[in-house]
Amino acid sequence: MNVILVATLNSGYKFSQTWPKKEPYLLSFPQTGYIKLADLSLTVAPIIAFITAYLQLFYIGMDNLNTTIAMSLLILSLPVHGYFLLGKQAEADLPSGLRSWYREIEQQLQSSDVEIKQRVNLNKSKAHKLTYMDLA
Template sequence: MQYPLYATVKAGREYSKLWPAKPELNSIFIENKVILFTTLSSKLLPLMALLVALLQFWYLGNEHLGQIVASMLLVASVPLQGWYWLGVRAATPLPPSVASWYQQVRQKMQQQGIELKPLSQPWRYKDLAALLQKAYQQLDKSFVVQWL
């Protein structure tokens, strides 16, 4: 049985791998920043939490073990919070302005002869990520940049 929290974090990790990390998307979507922060924090913060906990234990001793463990768990959970946010974002329906832009991009790609699977509305950010990923893979950069 999958728990909703676990499923959301897992969806966030998948979404972070699907989203195209292109600099021209930085000004439009926050995903690039969140993915970068989450990736870096997943590599650095667990080690940093352990080092800080050891340092606190050394200076404060056994009396503050509860607070030391709590602060270590809080710092080590920051990447999970980022993946959770990304999982919620992946399942969020596109706002009307982004949905119309999504539809225009989709139509232009179909006019270029790229086959896309039919999707039912409402479109979600995960659908947008898949479309952008396919556009970056199969179209030249000038064609992609003109949409932005």
């Protein structure tokens, strides 16, 4: 189970790095917003957890140390949860409408660039099961 969790987190992080973040995709796919939230939480969550712990310990004192640690760990777990969900989304099958759109994009890319042709040819071995990671 531990290996599956780490593999899913790694897949989610790779998915967030390969997914295009340009304007036309913001309206078409909800994954763009999820990726922005996961990336933002990765940078902001440690700061918020530290400030929360500091303020609680400063104003309430050491009496609520257990609550402070639990709240900080909860805040620190938000990016992990985001990348886990992105990893699950990256491994999900494409709907039929997106599969046909993927084929159109694949044909356009094959006629344009040699380096992209090699990437597309690598993905053809998985042609029976297209995922969101392939679309990215």
